[in-house]
Amino acid sequence: MIKNLFCHFILLFSFVSFSQEFRVNGNVKDGNNKPIAYANVVVTSLGISKAVYGTSTDEAGYFIIENLNPGDYILKISFLGFKAYSTRVELDRNIHFDTIILEENLEELDGITVVAKRPTVNRMVDRVVFNVENSTLSNDNILDVLKHTPGVLVHDGTITIKQSTPTIYINDRKVHLSSSEIQQLLEGTSATNVKSIEVITNPPAKYEAEGGAVLNIVTSKNIVAGYHGSVFGNYKQGSEFPKYSFGTSHFFKAKKLNAYVNYSISPRKDYRHNNESINFIDGSNQITSSWETDYKRIRKTENQNINANIDYDINDNNSLGFSTSMLIVPRALTKTYVNSLTEVLDTNSQLDSTFNTVNRKVDETFNLAFTLDYIHKFKRAGEKLSVSTHHTNYDASNFQNVDTDYRFPDNVLIRNNRFQTFSSQVIKLYTGQVDYELPISNSVQLETGAKVSHINSESILNQFNFINDERIEDLQNSDTFLYDETNYALYLSYAKDWEHWSFKSGIRTEYTNIKGNSLSTNLMSNNNYLKLFPSFYLLYKLNDNNQVYFNYNKRIYRPRYNELNPFKYFLNDNAYVTGDPNLKPQIDDVFTFGYTLKNTYTFEVYYRNENNPTLEIVFQDNDDTILKYINTNIDRSISYGLDFTTYTRLTNRWNLYVLSSLFYYENKFFALESNNEIATNDKWSLYGQIINYLSFLKDKSLTVDVSFRYISPIADGPSIISNRSGLDINIRKTFWDNRASLNAGVTDIFNTQNFTETTKYLNQDVFLNSRMENRLLIFGFNYKFGNFRLNTNKKEIELQERDRLNNN
Numbered sequence: 168m169i170k171n172l173f174c175h176f177i178l179l180f181s182f183v184s185f186s187q188e189f190r191v192n193g194n195v196k197d198g199n200n201k202p203i204a205y206a207n208v209v210v211t212s213l214g215i216s217k218a219v220y221g222t223s224t225d226e227a228g229y230f231i232i233e234n235l236n237p238g239d240y241i242l243k244i245s246f247l248g249f250k251a252y253s254t255r256v257e258l259d260r261n262i263h264f265d266t267i268i269l270e271e272n273l274e275e276l277d278g279i280t281v282v283a284k285r286p287t288v289n290r291m292v293d294r295v296v297f298n299v300e301n302s303t304l305s306n307d308n309i310l311d312v313l314k315h316t317p318g319v320l321v322h323d324g325t326i327t328i329k330q331s332t333p334t335i336y337i338n339d340r341k342v343h344l345s346s347s348e349i350q351q352l353l354e355g356t357s358a359t360n361v362k363s364i365e366v367i368t369n370p371p372a373k374y375e376a377e378g379g380a381v382l383n384i385v386t387s388k389n390i391v392a393g394y395h396g397s398v399f400g401n402y403k404q405g406s407e408f409p410k411y412s413f414g415t416s417h418f419f420k421a422k423k424l425n426a427y428v429n430y431s432i433s434p435r436k437d438y439r440h441n442n443e444s445i446n447f448i449d450g451s452n453q454i455t456s457s458w459e460t461d462y463k464r465i466r467k468t469e470n471q472n473i474n475a476n477i478d479y480d481i482n483d484n485n486s487l488g489f490s491t492s493m494l495i496v497p498r499a500l501t502k503t504y505v506n507s508l509t510e511v512l513d514t515n516s517q518l519d520s521t522f523n524t525v526n527r528k529v530d531e532t533f534n535l536a537f538t539l540d541y542i543h544k545f546k547r548a549g550e551k552l553s554v555s556t557h558h559t560n561y562d563a564s565n566f567q568n569v570d571t572d573y574r575f576p577d578n579v580l581i582r583n584n585r586f587q588t589f590s591s592q593v594i595k596l597y598t599g600q601v602d603y604e605l606p607i608s609n610s611v612q613l614e615t616g617a618k619v620s621h622i623n624s625e626s627i628l629n630q631f632n633f634i635n636d637e638r639i640e641d642l643q644n645s646d647t648f649l650y651d652e653t654n655y656a657l658y659l660s661y662a663k664d665w666e667h668w669s670f671k672s673g674i675r676t677e678y679t680n681i682k683g684n685s686l687s688t689n690l691m692s693n694n695n696y697l698k699l700f701p702s703f704y705l706l707y708k709l710n711d712n713n714q715v716y717f718n719y720n721k722r723i724y725r726p727r728y729n730e731l732n733p734f735k736y737f738l739n740d741n742a743y744v745t746g747d748p749n750l751k752p753q754i755d756d757v758f759t760f761g762y763t764l765k766n767t768y769t770f771e772v773y774y775r776n777e778n779n780p781t782l783e784i785v786f787q788d789n790d791d792t793i794l795k796y797i798n799t800n801i802d803r804s805i806s807y808g809l810d811f812t813t814y815t816r817l818t819n820r821w822n823l824y825v826l827s828s829l830f831y832y833e834n835k836f837f838a839l840e841s842n843n844e845i846a847t848n849d850k851w852s853l854y855g856q857i858i859n860y861l862s863f864l865k866d867k868s869l870t871v872d873v874s875f876r877y878i879s880p881i882a883d884g885p886s887i888i889s890n891r892s893g894l895d896i897n898i899r900k901t902f903w904d905n906r907a908s909l910n911a912g913v914t915d916i917f918n919t920q921n922f923t924e925t926t927k928y929l930n931q932d933v934f935l936n937s938r939m940e941n942r943l944l945i946f947g948f949n950y951k952f953g954n955f956r957l958n959t960n961k962k963e964i965e966l967q968e969r970d971r972l973n974n975n
Contacts, residue, residue: 191256192231193264195224195244200549200606202228203269206246210256213239227664244269266609268548294367294383295769297814309361309384310353311897314874316364319382320854326382328368333380362386368773369720369757371702372614372658372673394419394953401910401947403435405940408465410435428475434500439464439939446932447789454932456519456792457512462505469500488540496563498531507739518576524739528567535560549606557598564591571740584740585633586641594624594728614660614673624650628734646687646734648748653680660702669706674699677723683748685733692748698723712765717758724753726781730798742794744783751779751800768813777804782884786840787931794933801836801884802845820867822860829853832882841929848928850882868901872912885931889923893941907950915941 191210195203208230210220224230230244237259245251249269256262297316313319313326320327327333335353365383367374374381400413414431441462446454476490505526513519536559543552567588573581600618607613626648630641660673676699683692702720709715731750735743755778761771779800786795808830816822833849858874877892897912920941926933 188234188236189258189261190231190233190235191240191242191258191262191264192229193267194609195228195230195246195267195269196548196609197249197269198271198548199551200612203246203249204228206230206244206249206269208232209243209245210235211241211243212236213241266548294365297364297366299361299363312361312364313353313382316366316382319364319366320856320876328366328380328382333382334370334375336374336381336383338384338386369702369704369718369759370722371671371704371720372660372675372700375656395951396953397949397951399947399949401945404944405438406942407438407940408436410437410943423480424477426475426477428473430471430473432469432471434469435467437466437468437940439466439937441938442936444934445787445794447787447792448930448932449789452930453514455514455789457516458509458792459512460507460509462507465504467500467502467504469497471495471497484544484546486542488538488542490538490540492534492536494532494534496530496532498529501530501532503528503530520573520575520581521578522571522573522740524569524571526567526569526739528565530563530565532563533560534563547606549604549612551604553602555600557596559594559596561592561594561596564589569737569739586737586740587631587633587638588737589629589631590627590736592624592626592729592732594622596623597621610664612660612662614658614662616658618654618656620654622650622652622728624648624728626650626729626732626734628732628736630737642687644735644737646685648732648734649684649686650728650731650748651682654678667708669704669708671702671704673702675702676700679725679752683731685748688733690733690748694749696752698752698754714763715761716763717760719756719758722755722757724755724781726750726752726798730781730783738796741792742796744796744798746798747800750781750798753780753800754778767815769811771810771812772808773810774807775805777806780804780834782836784836784839784884785926785933787933788840789930797839799837799839801834804832804834806830806832820862824856824858824860826856827854834882834884836885838929838931840931844929846885846928848882848885848887850880850887852881853877853879868905870899872897872899883924885928886924886926889925891920891922893917893920897945906952908948910945910947912945914943914945918942 195206195208197203202224204224204227206224206228208222208224210232220232220235222230222232235258240256240258241253242256243251243253244267246269249271252267252269299312319333326335362385365381365385367381367383370381394417396415396417398413398415400411403410410433412431412433412435414429416427416429418427419425439462441460441464443458443460443462445458445460447456447458449455471494473493473495474491476488478486478488480486503526505524505528507524507526509522509524510518511520511522536557538555538557541554545551565588569586569588571584573583575581598618598620600616602616603614605613628644628646630644631638632641633639654677656675656677658673658675660671662669662671664670676697678695678697680695681693684690700721700723702718704716704718706714706716726746730746731748732746733748735745737743756776757773758775759771759773761769763769780803781798782801783796783798784801786797787793788795808828810826810828810830812824812826814822814824829851830853831849831851833847835845835847838844838846854877856874856876858872861871861873863869863871872895874895875893877890879890881888893915894917895912895914896916897910899908899910901908918941921936921938924935924937
């Protein structure tokens with residue numbers, strides 16, 4: 168509306184001043200009603216002089232050409248990958264084109280190398296878009312791309328944004344694996360087909376209310392018919408063991424049918440060496456006993472991932488899709504070996520006794536997901552109805568054998584204790600959802616939808632003790648826990664753009680019904696709740712170089728399914744893990760205010776309030792000298808800080824990315840071993856990351872990435888994690904017109920990413936020194952064959968329930 172009023176004002180002014188100069192303006196979009204940025208717009212006069220005037224569309228797809236004399240002209244708009252648009256214009260007044268739709272060119276790009284001309288980083292009203300298509304990063308795997316994505320931290324087995332774990336989507340469809348499984352999947356998947364990474368710090372109503380930020384990996388559209396494939400792999404050598412990953416992708420597209428399949432396998436061994444110190448304290452705050460433990464773990468895995476989907480275009484307006492995602496963790500190839508030696512010291516720090524624990528464990532997991540999609544496109548450009556159904560069958564089990572020898576200081580055996588544990592969890596998930604998108608006008612978008620999901624979980628734990636070498640079931644520590652959850656959701660979202668303003672707002676409501684049943688104790692729990700999740704985004708573009716924005720939304724974190732299991736899973740004689748079926752969901756309120764200069768430098772202030780966060784906290788039982796890893800709700804957490812990011816071109820061969828974050832994090836938690844007293848742990852922290860992207864040779868086929876990251880001590884629940892830093896270097900060479908690439912590098916060159924964890928308050932005193940194989944020598948390759956200019960139709964279904972299958 169503001170843009171139209173502005174145009175009318177200019178038109179009126181032109182008449183008043185009797186000017187004979189006019190203009191042509193309008194909006195350019197694709198068939199999905201998405202704006203096309205940086206399209207070429209040319210106006211050519213049909214007079215004798217053949218004068219030519221030109222411009223390009225901005226990020227919103229808007230163009231304007233002014234100071235045109237009256238007469239006949241040809242308006243032509245072109246953009247790579249689309250058919251050129253041309254029309255005749257009789258210019259006797261100002262001409263406004265409401266929306267010009269460019270059709271995709273599906274046949275003309277075969278064999279052409281596309282060079283991206285768009286900015287590397289774009290800010291939209293509700294997200295930051297990191298464009299990587301046809302950049303040097305497109306030869307990496309997807310996990311490496313995330314390491315370079317603004318605002319994203321990949322470290323120590325986790326992916327985080329602003330101290331929270333994001334939800335991973337591919338083409339707006341959720342990846343349904345645990346955090347560790349997601350990392351292995353992304354590491355084994357080439358980024359060749361990745362168009363951009365969308366960092367959505369505060370997701371709008373369309374996305375599930377579950378979880379924090381969203382990372383949406385957008386793949387390129389299919390452009391020509393034919394076949395292409397790739398093979399890829401890498402080798403990593405740690406201080407103790409090698410790690411491998413291999414994979415292959417294949418894609419075929421016909422006129423109406425296209426199919427994609429990806430397979431990857433990751434055989435590896437990982438080594439971890441911890442030292443742990445515990446001071447047990449009596450009621451007068453005196454140390455009664457100290458334990459010093461040397462812990463060594465070797466974990467062998469060979470996870471296999473299969474992703475496939477088939478899309479069939481019934482006609483121009485209707486299509487069907489079937490997709491599957493499978494994670495297979497075979498029992499024969501998944502083993503964990505743990506050896507730990509503990510020295511028990513008395514009040515005078517003299518050796519009182521020792522105990523040595525040997526733990527042997529095997530795991531098996533089958534995580535199978537199947538999705539059926541239907542999409543109907545209406546006659547109006549961008550109007551679309553999507554329907555999908557989904558089923559997940561998750562089956563995980565493990566068996567462990569634990570032997571502990573207790574000895575006097577002179578190594579004389581006191582006694583031996585042995586136990587075995589079998590545990591399993593079977594989860595069945597069913598969902599159905601409907602989404603409707605309606606572009607009311609070229610500047611107004613409406614979205615609405617509904618979803619229903621049902622989860623059924625059965626968790627079994629059987630523990631066996633050995634008495635006189637006879638295996639006897641420990642009924643007190645054996646249980647079967649049944650869990651049922653049904654969730655109903657509705658959402659509505661409205662977005663509008665003006666010349667300088669962009670606005671988006673939405674509301675999502677979810678009703679949840681939960682039932683839990685512990686068969687051994689006959690304890691049943693029932694809970695239901697209705698929650699509203701509003702979201703609000705506002706962006707103001709002062710001019711081409713300055714913009715400010717504000718957003719707010721409310722999010723929910725439901726407990727992972729394994730955090731709800733009430734039984735005790737013993738790691739050894741003196742430590743166990745337990746959950747709570749009455750855990751409350753965590754509710755977050757997030758506020759963000761930011762300023763962007765020249766689309767390059769961003770300053771952002773944020774505040775996040777977390778109510779009832781769920782954490783696994785280690786508590787020492789000073790009376791029974793036992794460590795308890797308890798999944799519990801803490802009272803609350805708050806964080807706020809100032810972030811600065813830039814991704815800028817210093818020279819033609821040198822790009823620089825900088826991220827710095829100064830933030831405060833406070834946790835208020837219940838001290839379960841001190842009469843549930845409220846304790847507080849807080850700290851100001853600093854995180855910084857610098858990445859240099861360098862290219863060499865005439866064709867820029869040799870690239871070098873040098874990155875350094877640092878994080879100061881940080882508060883995590885009741886603990887303080889020490890500072891960490893790391894320097895990485897990676898060299899990549901492409902060959903044969905970008906058909907093949909080789910890379911070599913070193914991560915954590917100075918081996919400075921290890922950390923310590925200190926938990927010390929009231930009657931708790933635990934210290935951990937963790938050392939892992941962070942310094943890795945890396946070699947990798949990627950080879951593309953067939954018509955490798957094709958792009959994949961890879962996708963995933965959007966479900967937050969699957970993300971709760973596992974919390975590893």
